[in-house]
Amino acid sequence: MGSPLIVTIDGPAGVGKSTMAKLLARHLSIPYLDTGAMFRSVAWKLGQGSWEWDEARLKEALDGIEYSLSGVGGDSVLSLNGVPIGDEIRTEEVGMWASNVATLPVVRTFLKKAQQDLGARFSLVAEGRDMGTVIFPGAPHKFFLDASVDERAARRFHQLRAMGRPASLAELREQIARRDHQDRNRAVAPLKPADDAVVIDTTEMDKDRVFAALKDGVA
Numbered sequence: 001m002g003s004p005l006i007v008t009i010d011g012p013a014g015v016g017k018s019t020m021a022k023l024l025a026r027h028l029s030i031p032y033l034d035t036g037a038m039f040r041s042v043a044w045k046l047g048q049g050s051w052e053w054d055e056a057r058l059k060e061a062l063d064g065i066e067y068s069l070s071g072v073g074g075d076s077v078l079s080l081n082g083v084p085i086g087d088e089i090r091t092e093e094v095g096m097w098a099s100n101v102a103t104l105p106v107v108r109t110f111l112k113k114a115q116q117d118l119g120a121r122f123s124l125v126a127e128g129r130d131m132g133t134v135i136f137p138g139a140p141h142k143f144f145l146d147a148s149v150d151e152r153a154a155r156r157f158h159q160l161r162a163m164g165r166p167a168s169l170a171e172l173r174e175q176i177a178r179r180d181h182q183d184r185n186r187a188v189a190p191l192k193p194a195d196d197a198v199v200i201d202t203t204e205m206d207k208d209r210v211f212a213a214l215k216d217g218v219a
């Protein structure tokens, strides 16, 4: 058996990384790894304000966390200590908590190891902010998806409405812009395309066209 195939998809909040990662992983018959869910689940498990704890306390809490992955494509299941991570982490509020814990080197070091361990065992479509730059710099296929803040807020607005969770477009726009700013400007592993990533501006593209571009890229 050869070494696992890693495809990376990075980009800002709300750009559609998860949708594309699931489709591409299904196409390749491999799991997808949602690393945002790892940061979200750490923030959720440690709780509000944990980003202000001292390092020893954070380390101790992180020592009690283990991730596992099963399934393929959109059916991939990421579990924390054996329990599948559910929709409780999918709020804008927990997204902001995740962005806060994601500024901490101790959290990033812990998740880097967890992500690289999974990548050593499984072929993956890995999506997040620093997959192509820091976690899997040697990946043979790297993508960076981008779109304007207005477009990403509008997509999120429609997604939430379809789920029966109406939200304020202006508020969503503000939350996304705030999280982007923090993710792009943090000292450790900031959001940016790897030098060798294919950058796709999806602002004016529908899902089919973005997926076609990704498929072409890995062919």
Ligand code: DC
Pocket: 013, 014, 035, 036, 037, 039, 040, 095, 098, 099, 102, 127, 128, 129, 130, 131, 179, 183
């Ligand atoms: O992709 P997402 O919106 O679920 O990610 C939530 C937050 O986690 C995001 O605002 C920043 C952080 N994150 C990160 O710093 N690095 C990653 N690889 C993935 C997510």
